[in-house]
Amino acid sequence: MSERWMDEPWAKSEEFWYSGKVTRRTLLGLGATAAGALGATMLVPAPWWHAFGQAKPYKIGTLQPLSGAAAAGGKTALVGVEMAVDRANKSGGIGGRPVELIVADYESKPDVGRRKAEKLALEDKIDAHVGGYLSNVCLACMPVWEEHKIVNMITVCLDTTITTTKCSRYTFRPFDYAPAQAVAFAPYLVNKLGKKWHIVYADYAWGQSTRDAFAAEIKKNGGEMVGSTGIPLGTADMTPFLSKISGSFDGLFGIFFGGQGISFLTQTFDLGMSKKYKIAGDGAMTPSVSLPAIGTKGEGFVGLDRYIPVLEGPLNTPSHKKFFDDAVARLKAIDPSGPLPDRFVQSNFEGFNALKLGMQKSGFRGREDTMKLIAALEGLEMKEGDDFPQGDKILRKEDHQAFLREFIYDLKNVKHRLLEIVPKEKTLVPPACKFV
Amino acid sequence: MSIPLDQILIQTVNGLVNGMILALVASGLTLIFGIMDVVNFAHGDLVMLGGFTGAVTIAATGNFWLALLVAVLVIAVFGAALQATTLRPLLGRDPLTTILATFGISLVLQKYALWQWGPSARRIQEPLTGQFQLFYLQYPWYRVLTAVLSAAIIGGFWLFLRHGKYGIWIRATMQDRIMASAMGIPVPWVHTGVFAIGAGMAAASGVLFGPLGGVTQNMGLDFTLRAFIVVVVGGMGNLGGSIFAAILISLLEAYASLVVSPAQAVIVSFVVLILTLLFRPTGLFVPTPK
The missing domain is CATH 3.40.50.2300 (Response regulator)
Known part of the structure; x- marks a missing residue:
């Protein structure tokens, strides 16, 4: 008897597993049809193309x-x-x-x-x-x-x-970029929402650099970053890490995108943190595609973004x-x-x-x-x-x-609501680049 | 450094709740491996498909329980079809073939989800919205419910395996395929059935997790990696071992986050994985052959 059952002679028999067959002829036929269909699609030019002649x-x-x-x-x-x-x-x-x-x-x-x-x-x-x-x-x-x-x-x-x-x-x-966003948002955070902030961020290059930019600007505006928690990228359930955050501060500032933005807002709500603290963060947490999943749990979230889908x-x-x-x-x-x-x-x-x-x-x-x-x-x-x-x-x-210019907004009835506009002149930071 | 007792107890609750959801995902994975020797890389995508099916059903009916049932049934049937058409012809071949095939299926399912539902994330409204005071936190009852439901599904399946006629077929096939076949058990159909059950359990986890983090095209990715660790630590194919390993790893991660950063805490599961592979390569809950 073989060590592995797949090595047994009976297991080698095709009939034991499967009675259908994909023949070379079928495969070639299907392949040719697919290639033909794809080729035909590619040969049809876009309707505007003729207007350019030989350009x-x-x-x-x-x-x-x-x-x-x-x-x-x-x-x-x-x-x-x-x-x-x-x-x-x-x-x-x-x-x-x-x-x-x-x-x-x-x-x-x-x-x-x-x-x-x-x-x-x-x-x-x-x-x-x-x-x-x-x-x-x-x-x-x-x-x-x-x-x-x-x-x-x-x-x-x-x-x-x-x-x-x-x-x-x-x-x-x-x-x-983050330094400009921090310059634009920090005065609002400190003067209108609270002095003491705990930053929760996606723990990789973007999240870390954004955390540093906001921590510096919050301090410059008279506020304080009392703590920060980095969540590993891709962690869907951050409750064990959020549960640890406690103490005396005014707001939680989130720096996430995609599914983690949804998790942060729903889980801070579920844990009652959004009743206790102001919840604010980067606009990447609440793009339109995430709002259906966030639902009413994101109500009151205050964010900053370069673009929000409002016509006002x-x-x-x-x-x-x-x-x-x-x-x-x-x-x-x-x-x-x-x-x-x-x-x-x-x-x-x-x-x-x-x-x-x-x-x-x-x-x-x-x-x-x-x-x-x-x-x-x-x-x-x-x-x-x-x-x-x-x-x-x-x-x-x-x-x-x-x-x-940047837009400060909040979420109201699962929609973006414009709160303030920060003109582009108030987002300037000195250059820090030396071209080689 | 002393850690407040309230934080230890909160993390114990978190570890148990997360452990049970993870156990539900890992059970399906270990079951499929145990009976077919197939490492199913598309398991996380079945979680995601279950989540989307549940979200679509709940959007149409508003009933969470119906959504859970529909998602389990639809994805179980889909899993059966997937196994019969894609994996059955590959069984018995080099394990690499099935690994590559399931990896391919995973890519196809991700692309399908994006094409079918677009980039928008979906919401599943939880059936229980209240919270209770857990020291300084408001802890949601729904998280407790997910743990209870996961335990109930796993328990029900365990009873089915112990006492049900088809459960006995499954156990027989797991123990000795040749003898099971000789006794008249339709082994290929048992394989298909087990894959369907595993897919159904994955779908259930997708619906249960939906209210906690939304339903997205990537929701299965985090589950897949963690479930693989659990299955290896618990012993490939060992259902009970996977459940214990899921709870153990979730508890260890939750406790570790009290003393180190979250990024270091998640390394704990990898450390357990490496130690298991070094000292008990068949898994913590399976005796190592002499």
Whole structure:
């Protein structure tokens, strides 16, 4: 008798397990049909393509996490880039040339991201890149863009070092980052919500750098961080760690995104902490896609974000309405629950538009004009309008970091409610980047 | 350094509650391994599918218990179909083949969930919303209910294994497949049935956990890793061992978080895993062969 039952002769017999057969003929037939269907789809050009005649398209690559841990966010982010590219092509492209968007899925992994970035640069020969989502992937890919002299317009990654200690001549961030958010939010936290704060954060690069930025600004504004608790990334049930937090302080400040944002808000509510303390935090905790799961347990949460899906105050403009309606329609197509647009859609949309503006200003023809494009993007002023519905912003020359207005909001009836607007001038922090 | 007694007791409650939910996930996993020698990497995705099925049902009916029942039945049937069409042809081959197959199934299920339900997270309204005072905390009754329900499901399954006709078939197949087959037990169908039960238990955990952290496409990831640790520590294929290991690891993590940071506390489970593999490779609750 064999040591393992699978090695027994009877277990080798196919009939014991399975009576059906997949023949080579069936497999080849199915394969040919699938390949034919796919090929036919790829051969049909987009309806706007004919308008450009023989004009050579700009190839713009976009790295997004369309599978793996960050897939849900990546899918939403891609909607923003696609919206902007479609809009550009429908209005005559860039300088009369169409834009071809090449989408690459990096599976939420830095090693795959780096490999896909190499492929975009070497095989697809892209002219520029717009995208990125996870900070570790953005950081892993930055040397690739630098090596191949490709402008990299990041659209979600929030790690502070991207535009400070690890800044790159080729990388631009056309949206906010933790130090600016902390400068914008800390006065409100300390003066209106409470002096003493306990910070609970996702224990990795982004969470730690954001914690440090908020701790410093809370102190600068006369408040105090009495303690902090780092929750390992991916921990769904944080109750054992939250249960330990007790003592005399005014508020709990959360720094999470995705499922952990939902867990933090529901579990602080379940443990009665939201009755005892003010709950505030980073806007990444309450994007529209998370609100159905948070439900009424998030009532009263106060957050800061560069974008909230409301049509009031400074966001009650025709250009924002246009962006909002287009995004809602596109999001409905990928999500039957019909979420409202969030910061990821906004920054991907505006990130491409910033690149487009730079390409138009510099007369960019291809990768050979990368330095001209960089010169045009440095100090680029983006005016509120159809390209930038979030508001005015400026891409600082010294560190390629943008500064923009921020929105302080709370959750009321499972919706964002605008409380205060922080003008972009009040979010400024000194540059901390030295380009090599 | 002295640790206040109230914190120790709170963490004991947390450890027991988390341990029971984890035990429910790990039971299905260990059962499938015990009978088929298949390491099911898609088990966490069955948790996620159960959560979504429950969320859809509760959105339509507003009834948590019906949602729990529907999710268990739908995912059990789905699990049976999955086993019959995908895993049954691979049984008996190199274990790597089934590992790769279940890993592939996991990717397909994640993509399917994203395509079917989109990026939005879903909510499952708990059937019990009250809290009781546990020292300085308001502790939700629902967490206690999840532990009780998990224990009830596992207990019910244990009784079925001990006394039910089909439970005896399962035990017979686990002990000696050749003899079971010779005695007229339809071994391939027992495999399918066990996979369906394991999938159903995973779905139940998805619905039970839904109110605590929302239903997301990634909710199974955290469970999968922890359940694998539990199954290895408890002894692959050993149901009782997995339950004890789930409670032990959850309690150890909860106590460790009182003295070290959460990031260090979760390392405790990996330390237990490494020590088990070094000194009792068949698991803490299975005798090591001489």
